[in-house]
Amino acid sequence: MxxxxxxxxxxxxxxxxxxxxxxxxxxxxxxxxxxxxxxxxxxxxxxxxxxxxxxxxxxxxxxxxxxxxTTNHTFFMREFIHFEYMQSTVLPWIKKQAASSKDVRIWSAAASTGEEPYTIAMVLKDYFGLEKGWDTQVLATDISTRVLQKAIEGRYLAEQIATLPDRWKRMHFDKITPEEFQIKKELRKEVSFRQFNLMDDIKFKGLFHLVFLRNVMIYFNEKTKNELLKRIYDHMEYGGYLFVGTTESIDKSATPFQYVQPSIYRKMR
Ligand SMILES: C[S@@+](CC[C@H](N)C(=O)[O-])C[C@H]1O[C@@H](n2cnc3c(N)ncnc32)[C@H](O)[C@@H]1O
CATH class of the missing domain: 1.10.155.10 (Chemotaxis receptor methyltransferase CheR, N-terminal domain)
Structure with a gap:
């Protein structure tokens, strides 16, 4: 053709x-x-x-x-440095910042088939697991309804979860067949999947403490990227963190985000 x-x-x-x-x-x-x-x-x-x-x-x-x-390539534990940083630095900050509301607001903004938001949910479970009263539900969005459907089902092949620690596999997955595993219902409930076009106005309630915007801006031109970053900035808490893909960067002069370290930025004013 x-x-x-x-x-x-x-x-x-x-x-x-x-x-x-x-x-x-x-x-x-x-x-x-x-x-x-x-x-x-x-x-x-x-x-x-x-x-x-x-x-x-x-x-x-x-x-x-x-x-x-759309290109939806993703995997569990991708760019693990972000999950380590989230645990060591971002979550302790959120715990102080949201001490009275106990409302943790994290957005996986190009969630694809769910590996990223479910990894976030697992880190949150480890961190807040024994503490009472925290709302740690993760918002996960993507433009593709096909990948969102997969993400909601939360079914993955054994090889796809091979990199996860055994403890997480036992805690968070049900074995469906020898080759296929499904995220346990409890953890699936911790992630709220929605279709959302990153070109649209952000109308989600509340301001985010942490936004994962990883490996999606590579498909956008500079202008589109900077406008999107500005919209996200306006929907973040002061002190909130933004993670982009480790091969991506932000034009520091075009957006108000403060550079923290490669692929990690912060809203400071
Ligand atoms: C390569 S995946 C990245 C997945 C995950 N963030 C990661 O780093 O592993 C990029 C995702 O961005 C989504 N995407 C592309 N353009 C989008 C748009 N305008 N709005 C929302 N999602 C979009 C695609 O559907 C795809 O699932």
Whole structure:
């Protein structure tokens, strides 16, 4: 199936306009992933598919397009330095800061299939486990409904949880088959999954103490990135922390976040 320049440009501008994702250099990715999808779903051409999306911008095909085009690679304990820092530095700060409300507000802002927010929930369980009255529910969002569905189910293959400490495996997983494990219901309840487009206004209640915005800004251009960082900044507590991917960085002159150490920033004013 032929992807013409016109069709390619339409897809690039549609995905950029709606989701901030820059696919202008990703022609092979677009045709590789979409061609399969179109063939499986009986389309004769990209134009036919594009027409369907134009007719119904919030319909099934528009949703499926972003499900197919997003890159959702993630894994348990990814960039473990953030979880160590969370335990050693961020949680003690939150414990003091939220001593009266006992409301811990952590957001995994590109949660993908759930490995990141569930790792956060496990660290929280270790830290607040024996203390009474703390609300430690984690907010986990992503644009892709496909990955969110997987995340809510919380089922993972044995090899996917291999890097977790045995203690966590015993505490937080049920064995479904010798090859498949599921996050226990108790822990699944600790993570609240929602579809959210990072290009939209943030309307979640309350200000965040800690935001994980890891390995998603790589798909955005500088302007989109800086505008998103500003919106997140406005929804954080003073003293709150932001974690970005360890290969990502923030333009210090373009956002008010204070640099703490590589990939860790803080709202200080
Ligand atoms: C590579 S994964 C990162 C997962 C996890 N944060 C990590 O570091 O392992 C990037 C995720 O960002 C999501 N994403 C991309 N653009 C988005 C947008 N505009 N709004 C919300 N999520 C988006 C994708 O669907 C994907 O699941």
């Amino acid at each position: 032929q992807l013409t320049d016109r069709e390619f440009n339409w897809i690039v501008s549609y995905v950029h306009g709606r989701y901030g994702i820059d696919l202008s250099q990703k022609r092979v990715l677009i045709s590789g992933r979409l061609e399969n999808y179109l063939l499986r779903n009986g389309y004769q051409s990209y134009s036919e598919y594009i027409a369907k999306i134009e007719q119904s911008p919030n319909g099934k095909e528009a949703v499926n397009m972003i499900n197919v085009l």
